[in-house]
Amino acid sequence: SILQEVVKTVADASYNRVTVDGDTSTNDSFVLISTGRNQADPIVSADDPRYDDLLDALIEVAQKLSQAMVRDGEGASKFITITVEDARDEEEALKVAYAVAHSPLVKTAFYASDPNLGRILAAVGNSKIADLDPTKVTLWLDDVLVARNGGRAQEYEEIQGQTVMAQDEITVRISLGRGDASETVWTTDLSHDYVSINADYRS
Numbered sequence: 001s002i003l004q005e006v007v008k009t010v011a012d013a014s015y016n017r018v019t020v021d022g023d024t025s026t027n028d029s030f031v032l033i034s035t036g037r038n039q040a041d042p043i044v045s046a047d048d049p050r051y052d053d054l055l056d057a058l059i060e061v062a063q064k065l066s067q068a069m070v071r072d073g074e075g076a077s078k079f080i081t082i083t084v085e086d087a088r089d090e091e092e093a094l095k096v097a098y099a100v101a102h103s104p105l106v107k108t109a110f111y112a113s114d115p116n117l118g119r120i121l122a123a124v125g126n127s128k129i130a131d132l133d134p135t136k137v138t139l140w141l142d143d144v145l146v147a148r149n150g151g152r153a154q155e156y157e158e159i160q161g162q163t164v165m166a167q168d169e170i171t172v173r174i175s176l177g178r179g180d181a182s183e184t185v186w187t188t189d190l191s192h193d194y195v196s197i198n199a200d201y202r203s
Contacts (some may be wrong), residue, residue, distance in 0.1 A: 004043055007032050014062035017185045020073035021194075022102040032058070036159035039198050047096060070186050075193030078110050081171040085182040092129050093183035096174060099127035110170065115161025122173060136177030141170065 007030070011036050017032045045052055071079050087093035098105055103123040106145060109116040117139060124137060134150035141164040145153045 001171065002046065004060065005040060005046070006055060007060045007119070010058045010062050014066040018066045019098065019101050019185060019187050020070060020076065020081045034182045061131050067186050070188055073188045074197045075191040075195070076187040076188035077168070077191055079169045080110060080187050081184060082187065083171065083173045083177065083184045085173065086175045086177050086179055087181040088179035089181045090183050092184070093181050095126055095129055096127040096176065097183055097185040099123045101187035104190055106186070107194065110165065110189035113162060113165040115141060115158060115165045116147070117152065117161070120145060120172065121150070129179070132176070133178065138175040139176065140163065140173040
């Protein structure tokens with residue numbers, strides 16, 4: 001139905017693109033409810049000229065709310081956007097993005113403000129996508145070109161990476177150089193507080 005299509009599209013653009021530690025709670029839910037109090041005619045088809053505006057508005061709200069959950073993650077001190085570009089398909093882009101977002105070594109490097117490009121590139125390689133060519137991988141921290149052709153960019157200086165990593169909000173952009181699909185996920189660093197909260201909360 002059109003409602004199911006809307007819910008899936010909105011969830012995939014927001015709540016299904018956020019992660020703190022890779023775990024899903026048994027009570028994590030996304031529900032879209034209409035009160036029916038608006039006097040406008042219902043939208044029953046994606047061909048309705050109002051459909052795209054409604055979808056855009058719902059996605060905007062859902063992204064703000066889902067990203068707020070990440071920002072409020074247990075022990076989180078940094079909000080990190082990970083975008084994977086030039087993948088063969090969206091599934092492949094998500095595999096790489098989540099491999100980076102879920103890597104404890106990458107997340108602790110973010111917490112330490114350590115521009116450890118080796119950890120990020122290793123997570124890309126650990127994503128287990130088929131026949132990845134590391135010589136086509138390019139990596140940016142915000143707008144700073146960090147790695148090209150699978151290795152450190154010649155013009156990159158570590159102070160540039162340290163400056164980016166010291167920020168509260170960081171964007172990691174990864175190009176796989178093998179297609180035109182892209183995906184984005186939002187995550188956090190991994191702090192001492194995260195361990196304390198999850199070790200002690202039932203004490």
